[in-house]
Amino acid sequence: xxxxxxxxxxxxxxxxxxxxxxxxxxxxxxxxxxxxxxxxxxxxxxxxxxxxxxxxxxxxxxxxxxxxxxxxxxxxxxxxxxxxxxxxxxxxxxxxxxxxxxxxxxxxxxxxxxxxxxxxxxxxxxxxxxxxxxxxxxxxxxxxxxxxxxxxxxxxxxxxxxxxxxxxxxxxxxxxxxxxxxxxxxxxxxxxxxxxxxxxxxxxxxxxxxxxxxxxxxxxxxxxxxxxxxxxxxxxxxxxxxxxxxxxxxxxxxxxxxxxxxxxxxxxxxxxxxxxxxxxxxxxxxxxxxxxxxxxxxxxxxxxxxxxxxxxxxxxxxxxxx
Amino acid sequence: xxxxxxxxxxxxxxxxxxxxxxxxxxxxxxxxxxxxxxxxxxxxxxxxxxxxxxxxxxxxxxxxxxxxxxxxxxxxxxxxxxxxxxxxxxxxxxxxxxxxxxxxxxxxxxxxxxxxxxxxxxxxxxxxxxxxxxxxxxxxxxxxxxxxxxxxxxxxxxxxxxxxxxxxxxxxxxxxxxxxxxxxxxxxxxxxxxxxxxxxxxxxxxxxxxxxxxxxxxxxxxxxxxxxxxxxxxxxxxxxxxxxxxxxxxxxxxxxxxxxxxxxx
Numbered sequence: 001x002x003x004x005x006x007x008x009x010x011x012x013x014x015x016x017x018x019x020x021x022x023x024x025x026x027x028x029x030x031x032x033x034x035x036x037x038x039x040x041x042x043x044x045x046x047x048x049x050x051x052x053x054x055x056x057x058x059x060x061x062x063x064x065x066x067x068x069x070x071x072x073x074x075x076x077x078x079x080x081x082x083x084x085x086x087x088x089x090x091x092x093x094x095x096x097x098x099x100x101x102x103x104x105x106x107x108x109x110x111x112x113x114x115x116x117x118x119x120x121x122x123x124x125x126x127x128x129x130x131x132x133x134x135x136x137x138x139x140x141x142x143x144x145x146x147x148x149x150x151x152x153x154x155x156x157x158x159x160x161x162x163x164x165x166x167x168x169x170x171x172x173x174x175x176x177x178x179x180x181x182x183x184x185x186x187x188x189x190x191x192x193x194x195x196x197x198x199x200x201x202x203x204x205x206x207x208x209x210x211x212x213x214x215x216x217x218x219x220x221x222x223x224x225x226x227x228x229x230x231x232x233x234x235x236x237x238x239x240x241x242x243x244x245x246x247x248x249x250x251x252x253x254x255x256x257x258x259x260x261x262x263x264x265x266x267x268x269x270x271x272x273x274x275x276x277x278x279x280x281x282x283x284x285x286x287x288x289x290x291x292x293x294x295x296x297x298x299x300x301x302x303x304x305x306x307x308x309x310x311x312x313x314x315x316x317x318x319x320x321x322x
Numbered sequence: 323x324x325x326x327x328x329x330x331x332x333x334x335x336x337x338x339x340x341x342x343x344x345x346x347x348x349x350x351x352x353x354x355x356x357x358x359x360x361x362x363x364x365x366x367x368x369x370x371x372x373x374x375x376x377x378x379x380x381x382x383x384x385x386x387x388x389x390x391x392x393x394x395x396x397x398x399x400x401x402x403x404x405x406x407x408x409x410x411x412x413x414x415x416x417x418x419x420x421x422x423x424x425x426x427x428x429x430x431x432x433x434x435x436x437x438x439x440x441x442x443x444x445x446x447x448x449x450x451x452x453x454x455x456x457x458x459x460x461x462x463x464x465x466x467x468x469x470x471x472x473x474x475x476x477x478x479x480x481x482x483x484x485x486x487x488x489x490x491x492x493x494x495x496x497x498x499x500x501x502x503x504x505x506x507x508x509x510x511x512x513x514x515x516x517x518x519x520x521x522x523x524x525x526x527x528x529x530x531x532x533x534x535x536x537x538x539x540x541x542x543x544x545x546x547x548x549x550x551x552x553x554x555x556x557x558x559x560x561x562x563x564x565x566x567x568x569x570x571x572x573x574x575x576x577x578x579x580x581x582x583x584x585x586x587x
Contacts, residue, residue, distance in 0.1 A: 115547060139342070186494065187494055294339065301564065
């Protein structure tokens with residue numbers, strides 16, 4: 001019982017999250033002296049299977065007509081069936097919404113313990129230990145998991161991909177499962193909010209607005225700045241709760257955890273809960289008229305000024321410099 | 323429609339970081355002068371339940387697990403017109419693990435009687451484990467829909483649940499009973515109770531059960547997980563504030579820094 005399983009949603013492609021989770025899985029498996037298994041669930045995707053095989057010792061491709069689209073109950077059944085026979089010490093999922101919603105239930109079905117939003121996983125004797133932010137990011141806790149397997153959703157995009165070792169590619173196998181449709185829950189419809197460019201979680205540049213903008217209108221100005229920079233738009237919880245922008249823009253403890261090269265916070269005070277969502281950014285900068293705004297404590301550089309005087313000129317300068 | 327709303331009392335998450343202290347030996351936050359409050363997502367859950375009941379009928383039972391003082395968050399729920407309130411008194415441990423909490427909730431829900439939907443907050447502002455809903459659904463043997471923002475009656479006695487995803491939203495149709503975890507949304511911003519209703523809430527009945535009455539063993543409060551360490555992380559970022567005699571100069575300096583980062587990408 002020293003093996004590690006990485007659960008990948010094939011639909012996501014071989015993205016930064018998949019690479020991060022496999023990297024974490026590889027390092028943990030090596031430290032435990034076990035094998036690394038990857039379970040790629042959903043419509044078969046060669047890029048995911050090949051990418052996983054380069055890092056993992058075994059890849060199980062779990063595809064089925066009922067797995068064509070994500071469904072919480074059916075995906076949970078499938079993951080539990082795929083993971084159970086592997087009798088692993090750790091099962092890793094990424095910290096997207098689907099990974100988060102399945103982890104605790106998967107742990108329950110496997111007789112293990114879950115913990116989430118991990119920035120680090122280590123083994124201490126027979127126990128897995130998970131490091132994570134608590135109290136809205138104001139403190140850090142190490143959680144000891146007292147049952148096995150430890151089912152952990154990790155801050156996948158912040159974790160280092162596996163180092164290339166030249167190991168032989170892992171074996172790719174298809175796993176066919178006998179799945180049943182859920183009589184209790186049906187997915188009626190899915191709606192993807194139209195947004196330019198890459199997914200926010202994968203974005204390398206982010207311009208984000210907060211409560212200080214005072215309404216939906218100023219977001220248009222920020223959008224123009226973001227477009228000039230080739231950046232993605234995001235927002236703080238206050239701006240989403242006010243209905244100024246859609247909930248899928250929300251970054252923070254309960255929104256997305258982003259990890260861009262540059263995160264520009266405009267009129268965001270920087271509550272610890274917001275910082276939890278942006279802590280993995282390489283560089284954070286801010287524009288805020290309050291010099292004591294907590295956001296500046298996390299910034300590489302900052303501008304103390306009213307955003308209204310800055311955003312327009314900044315757009316012109318950054319647009320030209322490209 | 324029987325709706326159960328699970329409610330957690332937590333240390334006020336709005337304490338500024340500079341005033342926040344932890345007791346590393348006890349592995350818990352120091353309360354200091356801070357208030358204990360209702361977890362915001364539990365308030366969103368209660369608000370969702372109230373809107374559903376007021377539009378379509380039904381009964382709301384507010385349920386909490388915690389020390390005797392957690393009665394306060396249930397009184398607040400009663401002030402917001404929850405129909406019933408049940409507190410599972412656990413003085414033994416201030417931070418039981420997520421499975422123990424889910425088992426305590428499941429045992430109380432079975433004792434309360436038949437239910438259609440259990441609403442819980444997506445996570446709590448203290449430990450933020452985000453596991454109560456999922457584990458509770460498994461304990462009760464019912465489906466779970468996470469990150470729900472609203473609930474409506476669907477066709478033929480089903481429930482329509484709108485839930486947030488990473489890229490937008492999904493509409494799901496579920497047959498009761500089920501568990502849903504509630505996230506924040508502009509439509510479920512919690513209402514404020516009227517002063518008169520707060521006063522009256524103290525005259526309403528509130529049921530208390532002990533762990534023993536639910537056949538729960540406090541010795542198992544960490545069979546699933548425990549906090550091994552708790553500390554305040556050190557931050558070392560030093561912010562360079564843009565200087566300049568004019569606004570233009572400051573904006574120039576800021577733009578230069580941004581360009582440097584973009585070129586290094």
